[in-house]
Amino acid sequence: MSDKKYLVTGANSKLGKLVISFLLNEYQIKPSQLIATSRNPATLQSLADQGIETRAADYANKDSMVQAFKGVENLLLISMDAVGKRDELHTNAVQAAEEAGVKFIAYTSMPNPDASPVFFAFEHEATEKAIAQSRIPAWKILRNNWYFENLIDFYANVLHTKAWLTASGEGRHAQISRTDLALAAAAALVNSESGKETITLNGPESLTTSEMATLINQVLDISINVVHLSEEALEEQLESFQVPADAIIFATTMDRHLKENKSDGTSEAFEVLTGKKPQLFADWLQENKQSLKAISNA
Numbered sequence: 251m252s253d254k255k256y257l258v259t260g261a262n263s264k265l266g267k268l269v270i271s272f273l274l275n276e277y278q279i280k281p282s283q284l285i286a287t288s289r290n291p292a293t294l295q296s297l298a299d300q301g302i303e304t305r306a307a308d309y310a311n312k313d314s315m316v317q318a319f320k321g322v323e324n325l326l327l328i329s330m331d332a333v334g335k336r337d338e339l340h341t342n343a344v345q346a347a348e349e350a351g352v353k354f355i356a357y358t359s360m361p362n363p364d365a366s367p368v369f370f371a372f373e374h375e376a377t378e379k380a381i382a383q384s385r386i387p388a389w390k391i392l393r394n395n396w397y398f399e400n401l402i403d404f405y406a407n408v409l410h411t412k413a414w415l416t417a418s419g420e421g422r423h424a425q426i427s428r429t430d431l432a433l434a435a436a437a438a439l440v441n442s443e444s445g446k447e448t449i450t451l452n453g454p455e456s457l458t459t460s461e462m463a464t465l466i467n468q469v470l471d472i473s474i475n476v477v478h479l480s481e482e483a484l485e486e487q488l489e490s491f492q493v494p495a496d497a498i499i500f501a502t503t504m505d506r507h508l509k510e511n512k513s514d515g516t517s518e519a520f521e522v523l524t525g526k527k528p529q530l531f532a533d534w535l536q537e538n539k540q541s542l543k544a545i546s547n548a
């Protein structure tokens with residue numbers, strides 16, 4: 251095996267931790283070949299304890315990244331969480347990778363960033379463009395579909411209130427587990443020979459919001475009522491609940507994205523990349539039943 255150096259940014263993110271684990275355990279990459287970055291490397295102590303080098307890298311500080319990316323051949327750029335300036339900050343990271351002589355970059359994007367109405371799509375579109383226009387010789391854009399875990403992170407109120415107000419209509423969306431997306435990112439980093447490619451990583455089935463609710467109800471033995479609204483009616487309802495304006499924009503533009511089938515698709519690219527089938531939503535619900543039940547009973 252070569253002694254190629256692999257670097258994962260955002261290594262302390264939920265996705266990043268899983269990627270590192272797959273690189274070590276599934277792809278048998280040696281800890282000495284791995285570099286993990288965070289704005290605060292002290293948060294990566296458990297990785298350092300395993301023999302992984304940790305470095306500081308802040309997307310807002312290009313010089314810190316040029317230093318951090320030195321000697322790296324394959325780099326996974328995990329998109330940051332704070333929306334608003336990600337186009338500019340991710341572009342800094344791409345330029346730093348180019349300057350540091352990185353040979354391959356993979357980036358965690360979203361489905362159809364160039365055509366999506368989601369309010370943050372422009373940031374992923376701009377990052378993809380920065381990568382395509384860079385002199386980095388090989389890259390893979392990973393257009394990650396939405397995580398099943400968003401049910402916990404962003405839609406817990408659906409479980410709690412048993413009411414799913416949605417403007418997503420009959421739109422189909424092939425959501426996928428974060429763990430599967432981490433496996434795919436690790437696979438992309440390791441199998442980096444295939445030039446310049448953009449792929450969309452979807453789950454195994456494309457479901458409507460009502461179909462997802464039916465599965466949740468079956469597995470958790472609860473009764474979520476899906477209320478279909480126009481986008482305008484959803485916005486009015488959320489305003490009447492005094493939901494903050496940015497959360498309303500998130501909910502309404504996300505539902506428009508789903509309604510327009512911008513997250514529809516098959517899992518073929520995932521299977522080609524990883525050699526595996528992604529987890530079904532029903533199986534993910536079973537695996538996480540206890541924590542989902544706790545939210546629904548809260």
Ligand SMILES: NC(=O)c1ccc[n+]([C@@H]2O[C@H](COP(=O)([O-])OP(=O)(O)OC[C@H]3O[C@@H](n4cnc5c(N)ncnc54)[C@H](OP(=O)(O)O)[C@@H]3O)[C@@H](O)[C@H]2O)c1
Pocket residue numbers: 260261262263264265266287288289290293307308309310328329330331332339358394395396397400
């Ligand atoms: N497909 C989906 O459904 C979905 C859902 C949620 C999020 N996402 C995207 O996927 C990414 C990974 O998901 P996750 O749930 O694992 O995220 P997460 O746990 O919330 O982690 C977010 C990461 O962003 C990093 N970050 C924030 N500001 C940064 C900066 N200025 N420079 C460098 N890194 C910065 C943080 O790193 P440090 O604090 O260690 O520096 C942290 O590791 C998210 O950041 C987001 O872009 C996708």
